[in-house]
Amino acid sequence: MINIAIIDSDVDVNHPKLAHHEFKGVSISLENGEIKINNDISDEVGHGTAIAGIIFNSNLNVNIYMIKIFVTAELTVEPEVLLAALKYVYENVDCQFILMSLGATVLDDIEPLKQICDRITQKGTVIISAFDNLGCLSYPACLKNVIGVDSVDYIKNNDEYEVIEGDGVIDLRAKGGIQRVCWVNPKYRLVTGTSFAAAHALTHIVRAYEEGARGKDEILKHLRTNAKRIVTFNKRMFCDNEMFLNSIKIIAVYPYNKEIQTMVRYSELMPYKITHICDEPLHGCVGNDVDKELFGIRKNERIIESINDIWSCNDFDTVIIGHLEELSLITNTDLLKKVLELCLEHHKNAYSFDDINPYKEIVATALCKNLIFSSPTCNTQFPIGHLGRLWKSSKPVIGVFGTSSRQGKFSLQLLLRQVFLEKGYQVSQLGTEPSSLLMGLEKMYPMGYHANLPFRNEESVIMLNEIVHQMELQNPDVIIVGGQSCTIPYDVNHIYDLTFSQWDLVMGTNPDLFVLCVNPQDPYEYITRTIHFLECVGHGKVVGLVLFPVQLEQEWHGFAFKNTKLSEEDYNLCRKNISTAIGLPVYALNVCDVNKLVDQIIEILST
Numbered sequence: 001m002i003n004i005a006i007i008d009s010d011v012d013v014n015h016p017k018l019a020h021h022e023f024k025g026v027s028i029s030l031e032n033g034e035i036k037i038n039n040d041i042s043d044e045v046g047h048g049t050a051i052a053g054i055i056f057n058s059n060l061n062v063n064i065y066m067i068k069i070f071v072t073a074e075l076t077v078e079p080e081v082l083l084a085a086l087k088y089v090y091e092n093v094d095c096q097f098i099l100m101s102l103g104a105t106v107l108d109d110i111e112p113l114k115q116i117c118d119r120i121t122q123k124g125t126v127i128i129s130a131f132d133n134l135g136c137l138s139y140p141a142c143l144k145n146v147i148g149v150d151s152v153d154y155i156k157n158n159d160e161y162e163v164i165e166g167d168g169v170i171d172l173r174a175k176g177g178i179q180r181v182c183w184v185n186p187k188y189r190l191v192t193g194t195s196f197a198a199a200h201a202l203t204h205i206v207r208a209y210e211e212g213a214r215g216k217d218e219i220l221k222h223l224r225t226n227a228k229r230i231v232t233f234n235k236r237m238f239c240d241n242e243m244f245l246n247s248i249k250i251i252a253v254y255p256y257n258k259e260i261q262t263m264v265r266y267s268e269l270m271p272y273k274i275t276h277i278c279d280e281p282l283h284g285c286v287g288n289d290v291d292k293e294l295f296g297i298r299k300n301e302r303i304i305e306s307i308n309d310i311w312s313c314n315d316f317d318t319v320i321i322g323h324l325e326e327l328s329l330i331t332n333t334d335l336l337k338k339v340l341e342l343c344l345e346h347h348k349n350a351y352s353f354d355d356i357n358p359y360k361e362i363v364a365t366a367l368c369k370n371l372i373f374s375s376p377t378c379n380t381q382f383p384i385g386h387l388g389r390l391w392k393s394s395k396p397v398i399g400v401f402g403t404s405s406r407q408g409k410f411s412l413q414l415l416l417r418q419v420f421l422e423k424g425y426q427v428s429q430l431g432t433e434p435s436s437l438l439m440g441l442e443k444m445y446p447m448g449y450h451a452n453l454p455f456r457n458e459e460s461v462i463m464l465n466e467i468v469h470q471m472e473l474q475n476p477d478v479i480i481v482g483g484q485s486c487t488i489p490y491d492v493n494h495i496y497d498l499t500f501s502q503w504d505l506v507m508g509t510n511p512d513l514f515v516l517c518v519n520p521q522d523p524y525e526y527i528t529r530t531i532h533f534l535e536c537v538g539h540g541k542v543v544g545l546v547l548f549p550v551q552l553e554q555e556w557h558g559f560a561f562k563n564t565k566l567s568e569e570d571y572n573l574c575r576k577n578i579s580t581a582i583g584l585p586v587y588a589l590n591v592c593d594v595n596k597l598v599d600q601i602i603e604i605l606s607t
Contacts (some may be wrong), residue, residue, distance in 0.1 A: 002062045002206055003095040004055065007085045007102065008105035009075070010041040012184050017053055028085050035084045041066050046184035047075060050191060051101050053139030053182030058158070059374065060206050065093050066270065070102075074552045079107060090123065096209060099202050100129040101195030103138030105392045110473070113140055121145040126216060128205060130198035135238060137389045139319035142169040150387065151176020155228065161204050163224050166233030168385010171220055174200040181589075231382035238243040244374040245437060247349055252276035252316045254286045254307050254339065259353060259408065259460035263435050264302075265294050270439055275315045279286055280327055280335070282328045295580045298413045307339065311346045314364065318349040320438065323449060325354065337362070339375065347371065353434040374436035376446040378453060383466040390462070391469040392510075393479065395428075396605050399511030399540065401502070402484040403530055407548040408515045413482040414439060415594040416515075420478060423598065428471035429480040440473070443467050447501045448484040464508025471496055478605075481509040487516075488533050506538050513601060514542040518553040520566060520574045524581045531582070543604060544597055545586045547575050560598035 013023050025041040043049045067085045069077050083602070089098055098120065107113065117127055117140055117294055127146045132138035141148035152162060152173040162173040176197035183189035204226075205219055213222035224230055251272050253260045256279040257336040267274050277284045285293075290302035310316075324335045336354055340362050343350040350356075350373045357375070366373045398416070402409045410433045417440075420427045429441040444465060447453060447460075455463055465472055471479050483505050489497040514534045517529055531542045549571050551564045566574065575586040583599070589594040 002060070002209065003065065003093070004062050004097045004099060004202070004206075005065045005067060005089045005093050005095045006048065006055075007067040007069055007089070007098065007100045008051055009045035009070035010043045010048045010066045011064075012043045012046075012049045012182070012390065013041070013053045015049055015053070015181050015182050015184075015187065017582055018049070018056065021056060021064070021478050023052075023054075023064060023066055025068065026088065027068035027080055028083075028088060029069070029071070030081050030342070035087065037084075038252045041068055043068075043184055045070055045072065045075070046189065047101070047195065050189070051199045052159075052179035054196060055099075055203060056201040060317070062206065065089075065095060075105075077102065079104060079113070083112055083116060086113075086120065089125075090116065090120050095125060095337055097202065097206065098125055098127045099198060099267055100127070100140065101260075103130060103132045103141050104170065105132050105134075105136040105138045106394045106557045107139055108394050109475075112140065116154055117143055117145055121216070124214070125208070126205065126219065128198055128202050130194040132391065133193045133195070134273065135389055137169060137386065137391045143462040145216060147201070147220070148203040149174060149194065149390075150196040150215055151192075151194045153177050158200055158203075159200060159434055160228040161223070162229045162231055163220060163227040163386055164231045164233075164387070166385045167232075168233060168383070168387070170385055170387055170389070171216075172201045172204075172223070173197065174204070175364070176200075202329045219438070222496075229326055229405070230353050231385075244349070244351060244372045246273050247372050248318045248351075248438075250316045251320050252278055252348075253320045253322070255280055255283060255324065255327055255335075257303050257322050259433060260320070261294065261437055262414075262433075263320070263438065264290060264409055265411070266418075266439065269414060269418065272318075272438065276310045276313070277302060277374045278305050278310060280331065281306050281308070282331055283327065311342060315374065316348070318351060319343050320354040320435070321350060321354070323353050340366075343373070344369070349373070351438070356583065365377065376437075376444060377446050378463065378467075380443060380463070380467045380470055382459070382463055386462060386466075388458075388462070391472075393468055393472050395472045395476060395479050396513070397468060397479045397481060397509055397511040397540075398601060399506070399509060399514045399534075399538070400480070400517065401487045401514060401530075401534060402483065402517035403443035403486055403522050403527060404519055404552075405485040407519055408546070409482055409484075409517050410435075412515070412517060412546055412589060412594070413480055413602075415589070415591065416480055417441075419591070419594050419598045420480075423602075425477040426475070427478055427480060428474050428476035430467055430471065430482070432482055432484050432505070443471055445505075447505065457500055460501070460504035464505060465510075466510050481505070481511065487530050505538065506534060511540045513540050513604065514538070515544055515546060515597065516542050517546045517548060518586075519548050525580070527578070527582055531584075542584065543600060545578065545582065545584055546580065546589055547571070547586050547595070548589060563572060 027040040129141040131141045131150045140146045150173045154174045164170045174197040208219045208222040213219045285304045286306045288304045291299040328335045363373045430443040431441040432447045434446045579586040587597045
């Protein structure tokens with residue numbers, strides 16, 4: 001006789017289809033903060049009765065031990081009660097299987113659930129759990145030692161099922177469509193859902209067990225034989241840049257453009273030392289004082305050098321190469337190829353923000369010389385086998401978005417990181433700039449200028465969702481993500497006006513709070529539209545604006561632009577006017593104001 005423990009809403013022992021079966025069990029609840037256990041196994045809901053009915057309808061020779069944790073039709077359960085139920089089974093019930101037609105989409109701490117499931121499976125008991133009905137990935141179904149069950153519409157018969165292969169979190173799919181099941185009031189009911197797919201899956205698993213299969217892996221292998229369909233996903237691997245990052249110690253940076261300037265400005269956040277800041281002579285910056293350029297303070301300690309003059313130096317091992325397309329057009333030279341060849345000649349590693357795939361021969365030669373030539377790419381494996389299901393994060397996610405390019409979004413993200421760390425919080429951060437990993441951020445999804453990511457829109461959402469989940473597993477206090485360019489277009493005149501990648505980022509990371517970077521020249525209507533978009537597409541709220549201190553003015557002929565840094569008086573007046581018009585606090589892009597912004601975020605997250 002095979003023994004099955006079912007954690008659910010218990011069972012109607014007087015149901016005409018179940019009255020000739022004997023049931024044992026307990027009820028577990030949380031009362032005034034304490035776990036209470038009693039012998040009441042009556043089912044006021046009907047869900048557990050339906051699950052038991054499906055199992056006994058399959059003509060299996062089994063005993064069922066019911067653990068009642070649901071008492072309302074909402075089928076919600078406190079994590080403490082679920083853990084107590086699993087612990088009770090582990091300590092008191094001799095069974096070969098545990099079935100849980102339930103799932104939690106958000107857990108503050110996954111580890112206790114994982115640990116008790118580990119202990120149960122090490123004992124030889126197989127755990128089967130249904131996934132969430134609304135489409136989320138849920139626990140414990142997604143744990144590696146649990147057989148996770150989903151439903152699929154095309155399976156209409158009780159004896160059919162799918163096996164999912166490829167290191168995904170979903171293992172089986174079974175009948176979850178409309179079906180008539182035992183219930184409490186009325187005695188029968190038409191239902192749908194993954195709960196009932198899990199019950200059908202259990203019947204196939206028990207038969208595999210009866211035929212000698214033991215443990216999750218062996219059972220799934222055995223089930224392949226009679227599966228209606230086997231779904232296989234191939235791994236999609238991406239370079240995680242780990243080898244490259246571990247090889248860097250001292251770097252030279254080139255050219256002196258926007259991305260490189262941000263790296264130099266916040267170089268104290270980097271785990272590497274910059275010894276040379278370089279540019280093309282024709283660019284007009286060579287010989288300038290870096291600190292005068294960035295901070296308005298002349299120190300003469302860091303001077304912008306010509307890229308042609310550094311190669312005899314032995315005080316760097318890697319060249320970080322920023323975007324070179326514009327400079328290459330100006331100089332009529334393939335500058336990326338030129339610098340890669342110089343790195344090869346002088347035995348230096350290279351990390352190019354532009355794609356180096358067109359230079360395969362140079363890259364192959366570098367590899368033969370034990371050099372690493374790399375380009376930014378996503379440093380997370382694509383989550384195969386999720387079948388469209390997404391994670392929900394239990395950690396607060398802060399999203400930094402903007403109304404245009406070149407307005408300090410990445411600088412703000414770095415400042416937020418710095419201030420949160422100084423206040424003693426643990427931060428995990430996803431950057432979309434190609435320099436993100438160099439600046440110490442944990443994850444990178446380079447989706448900006450010249451991005452070369454091989455994802456369709458829905459795949460981008462899945463990928464970004466997986467990245468946030470991977471950061472969540474590191475148990476940070478806060479997760480920070482940041483976008484590129486404008487969030488929504490000013491106008492739609494061309495397909496390239498549409499900001500698909502920004503929309504993917506909002507939906508994939510699903511921030512709880514947004515900070516919006518704006519410009520002095522932004523129309524209030526456009527700022528308001530952007531706020532409405534972020535709050536409608538995501539579920540979070542925009543809590544503040546950060547005003548860039550530079551105004552972009554369009555000249556009379558409609559083509560040329562000039563940048564004007566606002567005076568302190570004009571800047572403060574602009575902040576006040578925007579705050580009054582939009583109804584949100586407006587912060588400056590400096591350490592003092594970012595501290596105030598972080599304090600506001602902490603206050604909101606604490607309430």
